[in-house]
Amino acid sequence: MKTVIERLRGDAPVFSVEFFPPRDDADEAVLWRSIRELEPYDPAYMSITYGAGGSNRDGTIRSIARVATETTLVPMAHLTAVNHSVAELRNVIGWYAAVGVRNILALRGDPPGDPYGEWVPHPQGLNYAEELVTLVRSLGDFCVGVSVFPYGHPRSVDLDTDTRYVVRKFKAGADFGIAQLFFEAEDFLRLRDRVAAAGCDAPLIPGIMPLTTPRTLRKTIELSGASCPRRLLDRLEPLEGDAKAFRAEGLDVVTELCERLLAEGVPDLHFYTFNRSKATREVVGRLGLVPARA
Numbered sequence: 001m002k003t004v005i006e007r008l009r010g011d012a013p014v015f016s017v018e019f020f021p022p023r024d025d026a027d028e029a030v031l032w033r034s035i036r037e038l039e040p041y042d043p044a045y046m047s048i049t050y051g052a053g054g055s056n057r058d059g060t061i062r063s064i065a066r067v068a069t070e071t072t073l074v075p076m077a078h079l080t081a082v083n084h085s086v087a088e089l090r091n092v093i094g095w096y097a098a099v100g101v102r103n104i105l106a107l108r109g110d111p112p113g114d115p116y117g118e119w120v121p122h123p124q125g126l127n128y129a130e131e132l133v134t135l136v137r138s139l140g141d142f143c144v145g146v147s148v149f150p151y152g153h154p155r156s157v158d159l160d161t162d163t164r165y166v167v168r169k170f171k172a173g174a175d176f177g178i179a180q181l182f183f184e185a186e187d188f189l190r191l192r193d194r195v196a197a198a199g200c201d202a203p204l205i206p207g208i209m210p211l212t213t214p215r216t217l218r219k220t221i222e223l224s225g226a227s228c229p230r231r232l233l234d235r236l237e238p239l240e241g242d243a244k245a246f247r248a249e250g251l252d253v254v255t256e257l258c259e260r261l262l263a264e265g266v267p268d269l270h271f272y273t274f275n276r277s278k279a280t281r282e283v284v285g286r287l288g289l290v291p292a293r294a
């Protein structure tokens with residue numbers, strides 16, 4: 001099976017999808033319906049997030065194992081250093097390898113409960129994602145991704161410092177970066193320029209949230225760590241009382257963003273799906289990123 005970085009090296013741009021581990025049987029049914037609906041669209045890889053604070057770790061391992069063994073998809077497992085000793089991290093990485101996962105998104109994670117609270121490392125654990133990249137690399141032939149932040153990580157003092165630490169993650173062995181949500185293509189392209197100017201040519205992948213509801217817009221604003229430009233609010237806010245019109249305009253906004261990013265040569269568009277497939281299928285269909293058989 002190909003690795004993520006191998007799937008990014010094709011002639012044409014690709015798309016990929018992110019899910020979270022199910023919390024109960026009903027969630028599991030929704031997740032697997034979405035996976036089966038997306039499979040014929042041939043995403044370059046699909047990832048499963050790692051519960052905040054290591055919660056639902058078993059759900060991540062179980063789901064990614066099923067993806068590896070029961071689907072044609074390339075699986076990528078997220079992993080965070082929160083609340084884990086190095087011994088526990090080694091154990092999880094060992095599980096990933098045992099179920100056939102060769103791609104890991106190595107993250108520090110946030111303190112449980114309060115993402116902006118003070119970071120307290122596990123006494124036998126790690127402090128930064130960079131160290132997790134080194135650990136994963138030391139344990140096998142993994143393809144490793146890291147997170148990057150178009151507006152800088154919320155705890156970074158400034159963009160230069162942020163960029164310096166991003167580059168260190170690549171020097172530690174990361175193969176590619178996936179970006180946190182952002183609003184304008186230029187915001188992502190400036191991040192790409194900063195990283196390139198620092199001498200790093202690893203592929204950076206934009207993170208995309210299909211804006212189907214006011215809730216997805218609010219989530220995008222919260223996760224991006226930035227304020228939404230007036231231009232976009234003017235397009236979406238007046239439609240908040242009309243679910244159908246909001247969804248149509250929201251998907252137009254996202255499609256336009258993706259078109260601009262593809263024109264700038266991004267290798268992959270990574271969709272945060274909320275475990276649903278319809279909006280992602282619609283957007284990648286409009287962008288022509290879908291194989292004929294789908």
Ligand code: FAD
Nearest residue numbers: 049050052078107108109128129147153155156165178180
């Ligand atoms: P780091 O790269 O370690 O950076 C954290 C902070 O420390 C930054 O301010 C950075 O500038 C600074 N820093 C980095 N290295 C050093 C150093 N050597 N010395 C001093 N300062 C340094 N969270 C989850 O819980 N589960 C998930 O599955 C998950 N998936 C994600 C997927 C994507 C694509 C993204 C963008 C985020 C995801 N997150 C997830 C959230 C992520 O864990 C948090 O945003 C976290 O706060 C940052 O993790 P990081 O790996 O970027 O940390």
